[in-house]
Amino acid sequence: MKHILVVNGLEAPMLRQFGCECDRCASPERQANTSVSLLGLNGSDEAEYHVLVDVGIGVVDSLLQNPYLYGRRARLDWLLLTHWHPDHTLGINQLCVSYHLTRQRSGRDTAQVPVWCRAGTAAWLQRERGYEWQTFLQPHISEENEPPGRLLPPLDLGIAGLKVTPVTVSHFGADRSPDDAQQVQYSCAAFIVETAVAKTVLLWDIDSENEWLVSPQTEVERTAVAHLAHADRLFIDTAFWRAKKHRATHPSFDNVQRIVANLQPKETLLVHLSGHPDGAGNPGWGWTNAQWTAAAQEVWQQKQLPGSVRVPAIGEQFEL
Numbered sequence: 001m002k003h004i005l006v007v008n009g010l011e012a013p014m015l016r017q018f019g020c021e022c023d024r025c026a027s028p029e030r031q032a033n034t035s036v037s038l039l040g041l042n043g044s045d046e047a048e049y050h051v052l053v054d055v056g057i058g059v060v061d062s063l064l065q066n067p068y069l070y071g072r073r074a075r076l077d078w079l080l081l082t083h084w085h086p087d088h089t090l091g092i093n094q095l096c097v098s099y100h101l102t103r104q105r106s107g108r109d110t111a112q113v114p115v116w117c118r119a120g121t122a123a124w125l126q127r128e129r130g131y132e133w134q135t136f137l138q139p140h141i142s143e144e145n146e147p148p149g150r151l152l153p154p155l156d157l158g159i160a161g162l163k164v165t166p167v168t169v170s171h172f173g174a175d176r177s178p179d180d181a182q183q184v185q186y187s188c189a190a191f192i193v194e195t196a197v198a199k200t201v202l203l204w205d206i207d208s209e210n211e212w213l214v215s216p217q218t219e220v221e222r223t224a225v226a227h228l229a230h231a232d233r234l235f236i237d238t239a240f241w242r243a244k245k246h247r248a249t250h251p252s253f254d255n256v257q258r259i260v261a262n263l264q265p266k267e268t269l270l271v272h273l274s275g276h277p278d279g280a281g282n283p284g285w286g287w288t289n290a291q292w293t294a295a296a297q298e299v300w301q302q303k304q305l306p307g308s309v310r311v312p313a314i315g316e317q318f319e320l
Protein backbone atom coordinates (compact mmCIF):
# COMPACT_ATOMS: atom_id res chain seq x y z
CA MET A 1 0.00 0.00 0.00
CA LYS A 2 1.23 3.49 -0.87
CA HIS A 3 0.68 6.10 1.87
CA ILE A 4 0.17 9.70 0.82
CA LEU A 5 -0.71 13.03 2.41
CA VAL A 6 -2.86 15.59 0.58
CA VAL A 7 -2.99 19.23 1.69
CA ASN A 8 -6.65 20.25 2.10
CA GLY A 9 -5.99 23.78 3.28
CA LEU A 10 -3.41 26.04 4.91
CA GLU A 11 -5.28 29.16 5.95
CA ALA A 12 -5.62 30.77 9.37
CA PRO A 13 -9.17 31.42 10.72
CA MET A 14 -10.40 34.34 8.65
CA LEU A 15 -9.54 33.21 5.13
CA ARG A 16 -10.52 36.11 2.88
CA GLN A 17 -11.59 39.08 4.94
CA PHE A 18 -14.80 40.76 3.95
CA GLY A 19 -13.95 44.24 2.64
CA CYS A 20 -10.17 43.63 2.41
CA GLU A 21 -8.20 44.64 -0.70
CA CYS A 22 -4.82 43.00 0.09
CA ASP A 23 -3.03 40.77 -2.45
CA ARG A 24 -3.99 37.61 -0.56
CA CYS A 25 -7.71 38.42 -0.52
CA ALA A 26 -7.58 39.51 -4.18
CA SER A 27 -5.85 36.28 -5.29
CA PRO A 28 -8.10 33.82 -7.14
CA GLU A 29 -6.42 30.85 -5.40
CA ARG A 30 -8.95 28.72 -3.55
CA GLN A 31 -8.66 28.90 0.23
CA ALA A 32 -9.43 26.53 3.10
CA ASN A 33 -8.46 26.27 6.77
CA THR A 34 -5.41 24.18 7.71
CA SER A 35 -6.07 20.45 7.19
CA VAL A 36 -4.54 17.36 5.59
CA SER A 37 -5.81 13.95 4.49
CA LEU A 38 -3.77 10.77 4.98
CA LEU A 39 -4.61 8.13 2.38
CA GLY A 40 -3.53 4.58 1.69
CA LEU A 41 -3.70 3.66 -2.02
CA ASN A 42 -3.78 0.13 -3.42
CA GLY A 43 -2.27 -0.91 -6.77
CA SER A 44 -5.32 0.48 -8.61
CA ASP A 45 -4.98 3.85 -6.86
CA GLU A 46 -8.09 3.22 -4.78
CA ALA A 47 -8.16 4.58 -1.25
CA GLU A 48 -7.93 1.77 1.32
CA TYR A 49 -8.19 4.26 4.17
CA HIS A 50 -8.75 7.97 4.70
CA VAL A 51 -7.69 9.74 7.88
CA LEU A 52 -8.72 13.41 7.94
CA VAL A 53 -6.84 15.79 10.23
CA ASP A 54 -9.02 18.83 11.09
CA VAL A 55 -12.04 20.08 9.22
CA GLY A 56 -12.41 23.86 9.14
CA ILE A 57 -14.02 26.00 6.45
CA GLY A 58 -13.38 24.94 2.83
CA VAL A 59 -11.98 21.52 3.76
CA VAL A 60 -14.97 19.55 2.42
CA ASP A 61 -14.58 21.42 -0.89
CA SER A 62 -10.97 20.20 -0.96
CA LEU A 63 -12.12 16.61 -0.36
CA LEU A 64 -14.51 16.97 -3.32
CA GLN A 65 -11.51 17.87 -5.50
CA ASN A 66 -9.43 14.94 -4.25
CA PRO A 67 -9.26 12.41 -7.14
CA TYR A 68 -9.00 9.47 -4.70
CA LEU A 69 -12.17 10.46 -2.84
CA TYR A 70 -14.44 11.50 -5.66
CA GLY A 71 -18.07 10.28 -5.82
CA ARG A 72 -18.44 6.62 -4.84
CA ARG A 73 -14.76 6.59 -3.87
CA ALA A 74 -15.57 8.85 -0.92
CA ARG A 75 -14.60 7.29 2.38
CA LEU A 76 -13.74 8.51 5.83
CA ASP A 77 -12.24 6.12 8.36
CA TRP A 78 -10.99 8.53 11.01
CA LEU A 79 -11.25 12.19 11.92
CA LEU A 80 -8.36 13.44 14.06
CA LEU A 81 -8.71 16.86 15.66
CA THR A 82 -5.78 18.95 16.82
CA HIS A 83 -8.23 21.04 18.90
CA TRP A 84 -11.75 22.47 19.04
CA HIS A 85 -11.24 25.99 17.61
CA PRO A 86 -13.77 26.82 14.86
CA ASP A 87 -11.16 27.05 12.07
CA HIS A 88 -10.44 23.35 12.77
CA THR A 89 -13.99 22.10 13.35
CA LEU A 90 -16.52 24.31 11.51
CA GLY A 91 -16.76 21.80 8.64
CA ILE A 92 -17.92 18.94 10.90
CA ASN A 93 -21.56 19.48 10.03
CA GLN A 94 -21.04 19.54 6.24
CA LEU A 95 -18.64 16.60 6.45
CA CYS A 96 -20.51 14.24 8.74
CA VAL A 97 -24.12 14.93 7.80
CA SER A 98 -23.48 14.85 4.04
CA TYR A 99 -21.29 11.74 4.23
CA HIS A 100 -23.93 9.98 6.34
CA LEU A 101 -26.76 10.88 3.94
CA THR A 102 -24.77 9.95 0.82
CA ARG A 103 -23.96 6.54 2.20
CA GLN A 104 -27.55 6.02 3.28
CA ARG A 105 -28.79 6.86 -0.24
CA SER A 106 -26.34 4.45 -1.87
CA GLY A 107 -27.47 1.64 0.43
CA ARG A 108 -24.13 1.40 2.21
CA ASP A 109 -23.79 1.31 5.94
CA THR A 110 -23.97 4.65 7.69
CA ALA A 111 -21.68 3.87 10.59
CA GLN A 112 -20.59 6.85 12.62
CA VAL A 113 -17.20 8.42 11.94
CA PRO A 114 -14.60 7.60 14.62
CA VAL A 115 -13.05 10.79 15.98
CA TRP A 116 -9.94 11.15 18.13
CA CYS A 117 -9.29 14.24 20.25
CA ARG A 118 -8.18 15.22 23.74
CA ALA A 119 -10.69 15.43 26.60
CA GLY A 120 -10.72 19.25 26.63
CA THR A 121 -11.58 19.39 22.95
CA ALA A 122 -14.28 16.73 23.41
CA ALA A 123 -15.88 18.83 26.18
CA TRP A 124 -16.02 21.87 23.88
CA LEU A 125 -17.43 19.89 20.97
CA GLN A 126 -20.13 18.31 23.11
CA ARG A 127 -21.24 21.82 23.88
CA GLU A 128 -20.65 23.62 20.56
CA ARG A 129 -21.36 20.79 18.08
CA GLY A 130 -23.71 18.67 20.18
CA TYR A 131 -25.91 17.55 17.29
CA GLU A 132 -23.05 16.20 15.19
CA TRP A 133 -21.27 14.86 18.28
CA GLN A 134 -24.25 12.79 19.38
CA THR A 135 -25.49 11.69 15.96
CA PHE A 136 -22.58 11.25 13.55
CA LEU A 137 -19.35 10.90 15.50
CA GLN A 138 -18.01 7.96 17.46
CA PRO A 139 -15.74 9.48 20.10
CA HIS A 140 -12.32 8.02 20.97
CA ILE A 141 -11.21 10.44 23.66
CA SER A 142 -7.76 10.83 25.12
CA GLU A 143 -8.86 11.17 28.74
CA GLU A 144 -6.01 13.21 30.14
CA ASN A 145 -4.93 16.76 30.88
CA GLU A 146 -1.21 16.33 30.29
CA PRO A 147 0.92 19.48 30.11
CA PRO A 148 2.67 20.46 26.84
CA GLY A 149 5.71 18.51 25.67
CA ARG A 150 4.58 14.91 26.18
CA LEU A 151 4.10 12.02 23.79
CA LEU A 152 0.69 10.39 24.18
CA PRO A 153 0.24 6.68 23.30
CA PRO A 154 0.15 6.01 19.53
CA LEU A 155 -3.41 5.92 18.17
CA ASP A 156 -5.02 2.55 17.55
CA LEU A 157 -6.30 3.31 14.04
CA GLY A 158 -6.19 -0.29 12.80
CA ILE A 159 -4.26 0.74 9.67
CA ALA A 160 -1.27 -1.42 8.74
CA GLY A 161 1.91 0.51 8.04
CA LEU A 162 0.73 3.84 9.48
CA LYS A 163 1.63 4.99 12.98
CA VAL A 164 0.20 8.24 14.37
CA THR A 165 1.49 9.51 17.72
CA PRO A 166 -0.08 12.57 19.34
CA VAL A 167 2.09 15.05 21.20
CA THR A 168 0.69 17.54 23.73
CA VAL A 169 1.28 21.19 22.80
CA SER A 170 0.30 24.50 24.32
CA HIS A 171 -2.13 26.80 22.48
CA PHE A 172 -3.42 28.95 25.31
CA GLY A 173 -6.42 30.35 23.42
CA ALA A 174 -7.83 26.81 23.37
CA ASP A 175 -6.38 25.44 26.62
CA ARG A 176 -9.35 26.18 28.85
CA SER A 177 -12.40 24.44 30.16
CA PRO A 178 -15.74 25.23 28.49
CA ASP A 179 -17.29 25.50 31.96
CA ASP A 180 -14.74 27.87 33.48
CA ALA A 181 -12.58 30.12 31.31
CA GLN A 182 -10.10 30.57 34.20
CA GLN A 183 -9.45 26.85 34.48
CA VAL A 184 -6.56 25.58 32.33
CA GLN A 185 -7.43 22.42 30.44
CA TYR A 186 -4.83 21.32 27.91
CA SER A 187 -6.85 20.50 24.80
CA CYS A 188 -4.40 20.53 21.87
CA ALA A 189 -2.27 17.93 20.12
CA ALA A 190 0.24 17.79 17.31
CA PHE A 191 0.74 14.53 15.39
CA ILE A 192 3.77 12.51 14.34
CA VAL A 193 2.88 10.41 11.28
CA GLU A 194 5.24 7.53 10.52
CA THR A 195 5.43 4.89 7.82
CA ALA A 196 8.25 2.38 7.22
CA VAL A 197 10.08 4.99 5.12
CA ALA A 198 9.16 8.52 6.27
CA LYS A 199 8.31 10.71 9.25
CA THR A 200 5.96 13.69 8.92
CA VAL A 201 5.14 16.11 11.75
CA LEU A 202 1.89 18.10 11.86
CA LEU A 203 2.57 20.93 14.33
CA TRP A 204 -0.44 23.25 14.56
CA ASP A 205 -1.95 25.15 16.41
CA ILE A 206 0.73 26.09 18.91
CA ASP A 207 1.26 29.31 20.85
CA SER A 208 4.50 31.30 20.97
CA GLU A 209 5.44 29.82 24.34
CA ASN A 210 6.19 26.19 23.50
CA GLU A 211 9.79 26.72 24.62
CA TRP A 212 10.20 22.97 25.23
CA LEU A 213 10.37 22.62 21.42
CA VAL A 214 13.50 24.83 21.43
CA SER A 215 15.17 23.71 24.66
CA PRO A 216 13.52 20.75 26.41
CA GLN A 217 14.16 20.75 30.17
CA THR A 218 12.94 17.37 31.39
CA GLU A 219 13.45 13.78 30.29
CA VAL A 220 9.82 13.64 29.14
CA GLU A 221 10.26 16.79 27.00
CA ARG A 222 13.54 15.50 25.57
CA THR A 223 11.79 12.26 24.57
CA ALA A 224 9.02 14.19 22.80
CA VAL A 225 11.54 16.41 20.99
CA ALA A 226 13.58 13.37 19.91
CA HIS A 227 10.45 11.92 18.28
CA LEU A 228 9.62 15.22 16.57
CA ALA A 229 13.18 15.80 15.36
CA HIS A 230 14.70 14.92 11.98
CA ALA A 231 11.36 14.56 10.22
CA ASP A 232 11.25 14.28 6.46
CA ARG A 233 8.78 17.14 6.58
CA LEU A 234 7.42 19.46 9.22
CA PHE A 235 4.13 21.29 8.69
CA ILE A 236 4.22 24.20 11.15
CA ASP A 237 1.86 26.95 12.31
CA THR A 238 3.26 30.30 11.08
CA ALA A 239 0.59 32.88 11.80
CA PHE A 240 2.78 36.00 12.03
CA TRP A 241 5.77 37.23 10.07
CA ARG A 242 6.96 39.74 12.66
CA ALA A 243 8.31 38.60 16.02
CA LYS A 244 6.01 39.41 18.94
CA LYS A 245 7.23 40.97 22.16
CA HIS A 246 4.36 39.46 24.09
CA ARG A 247 2.94 35.97 24.51
CA ALA A 248 0.87 35.19 21.42
CA THR A 249 -1.66 32.46 20.63
CA HIS A 250 0.39 31.53 17.54
CA PRO A 251 4.08 31.53 16.64
CA SER A 252 5.75 34.19 14.53
CA PHE A 253 8.21 33.29 11.76
CA ASP A 254 10.87 34.10 14.35
CA ASN A 255 9.54 31.38 16.69
CA VAL A 256 9.39 28.99 13.72
CA GLN A 257 13.07 29.53 12.95
CA ARG A 258 14.07 28.69 16.53
CA ILE A 259 11.90 25.56 16.56
CA VAL A 260 13.23 24.39 13.20
CA ALA A 261 16.84 25.01 14.26
CA ASN A 262 16.26 22.52 17.08
CA LEU A 263 14.03 19.98 15.29
CA GLN A 264 16.15 19.87 12.10
CA PRO A 265 13.52 18.68 9.58
CA LYS A 266 14.51 18.04 5.96
CA GLU A 267 11.67 20.19 4.68
CA THR A 268 9.68 22.89 6.49
CA LEU A 269 6.18 23.64 5.20
CA LEU A 270 4.52 26.80 6.50
CA VAL A 271 0.79 26.54 7.22
CA HIS A 272 -1.91 28.40 9.14
CA LEU A 273 -0.97 31.49 7.16
CA SER A 274 -3.02 34.59 6.85
CA GLY A 275 -0.99 37.72 6.35
CA HIS A 276 -3.55 39.72 8.28
CA PRO A 277 -2.55 39.32 11.96
CA ASP A 278 0.64 41.38 11.40
CA GLY A 279 -1.54 44.42 10.79
CA ALA A 280 -1.91 46.73 7.80
CA GLY A 281 1.33 48.38 6.70
CA ASN A 282 3.55 45.75 8.36
CA PRO A 283 5.61 43.14 6.49
CA GLY A 284 3.55 39.99 6.09
CA TRP A 285 0.28 41.86 5.80
CA GLY A 286 -1.67 40.54 2.83
CA TRP A 287 1.19 38.43 1.44
CA THR A 288 0.25 35.69 -1.01
CA ASN A 289 1.73 32.18 -0.58
CA ALA A 290 4.39 33.01 -3.20
CA GLN A 291 5.43 36.11 -1.25
CA TRP A 292 5.62 34.12 2.00
CA THR A 293 7.79 31.47 0.32
CA ALA A 294 10.17 34.03 -1.20
CA ALA A 295 10.59 35.95 2.07
CA ALA A 296 11.05 32.74 4.11
CA GLN A 297 13.63 31.30 1.68
CA GLU A 298 15.68 34.50 1.86
CA VAL A 299 15.91 34.22 5.66
CA TRP A 300 16.65 30.46 5.40
CA GLN A 301 19.61 31.18 3.14
CA GLN A 302 20.92 34.11 5.19
CA LYS A 303 20.81 32.17 8.45
CA GLN A 304 21.67 28.76 6.95
CA LEU A 305 18.69 27.10 8.59
CA PRO A 306 18.31 23.32 8.11
CA GLY A 307 16.71 21.83 4.99
CA SER A 308 14.32 23.76 2.78
CA VAL A 309 11.29 25.95 3.43
CA ARG A 310 8.17 26.88 1.47
CA VAL A 311 4.41 27.18 1.61
CA PRO A 312 2.74 24.03 0.21
CA ALA A 313 -0.05 24.28 -2.36
CA ILE A 314 -3.65 23.39 -1.65
CA GLY A 315 -4.24 19.95 -3.22
CA GLU A 316 -0.50 19.12 -3.15
CA GLN A 317 0.38 15.45 -2.56
CA PHE A 318 3.31 14.09 -0.56
CA GLU A 319 4.32 10.45 -0.45
CA LEU A 320 4.59 9.28 3.16
Ligand SMILES: [Zn+2]
Nearest residue numbers: 085171174205
Ligand atom coordinates in the same frame (compact mmCIF):
# COMPACT_ATOMS: atom_id res chain seq x y z
ZN1 LIG B 1 -6.48 27.45 17.36
Ligand SMILES: [Zn+2]
Nearest residue numbers: 013085087205
Ligand atom coordinates in the same frame (compact mmCIF):
# COMPACT_ATOMS: atom_id res chain seq x y z
ZN1 LIG C 1 -6.20 27.54 13.96
